[in-house]
Amino acid sequence: MNIVDARGLSCPQPVILAQKAIVKGEFPIEVYVDTVTSRENVRRMAEKQGCKVEIVQQDDEFKLVLTR
């Protein structure tokens, strides 16, 4: 399990951090973001990288679980 806390960061930072975790390859990866824009950008990057993405909304925040 690999956790990326990208809350409070604006794009492209969450995408960059999530991408680094994908390269490391320790799946599943949990990415925490707090804007819809970050959620969508991380989701689309991860899908383009061949990951399966599950999104869980927790109040105003989102958890993205990336698996391969």
Added chain:
Amino acid sequence: MQQIFSPADYPDLLVGLGAPDDAAVWKVGEQRALVVTTDFFTPIVDDPYDYGAIAAANSLSDIYAMGAEPFLALNVAAIPPQLPPEIISEIFRGGAEKAKEAGVVIAGGHTVQDKEPKYGLVALGFAHADRFLTKSGMRTGDILFLSKPIGSGVITSAIKADKITHEEAIETIAWMKRLNRDASRLAMKYGACAATDITGFSLLGHAWEMASASGVGLQFHYDAIPFYPHAEKLALEWCFPGGGFDNAEHFGAYVKFAAEISQERQMLLFDPQTSGGLLFALPVDKAILCQQEALLSGIPLWQVGKVTQSKLIEVV
């Protein structure tokens, strides 16, 4: 707009209510047409002078993309009340000096208060009434030219994320400030069939707009496409602005990539551009002459692909 304005009521409006284009064109005489456009955006670089100059070059670019010459402009601005006066005057000075370089006079404008700064121009230009450039009119076999490198969205994102220094971004900033005037004049001189400027919808998004408006396909050679310094390196780190993902989702269905073109390189071609280059098409014989003149005059111009029958964008 067509629900309110019927094209039949405005016979002198040559471009505007039909297919979307870079600017509206209004016939004002047998020989002459007025070209009108506006654009403005929030700061994309830290230096207020550069921001003003880039915003002005970007607004004027829509006039050049129509094969017209701008002559008159107005400032459009939103300024936060707490912004220091010297910063505000630097933004306007950057815009004014860029306009002057283009032979354009800024004759006024309008400023409102807003939380985030916004700046741009309303720009007017003249074109020949029968000879201006729209997004349609490309023909199979034509050669595609691009007048600036790609990757400014990646670079400006990297500046905001502190991933590159100001020095590393200087070349990209200089390109964004550059007018598309020389490229527009070359395109007109050699009888371009169609043109647009590359902005927020990315190289491939705007290419698709031109291809669909012209009823053709386009084939790009990845290795022939110029990129800003550091853009490819930052793409490998997925330093893309959000708009790039929107473009990939929106235009991806119309684009076929060769298998060896990586995901990062694909995304780079969907990178939203600020004050990007002109993309235009010339018949093969004219393309050779145009490239020769560009080389001799030191005008940056890249042959990036050709027009095909495929009704789709291919990147090989």
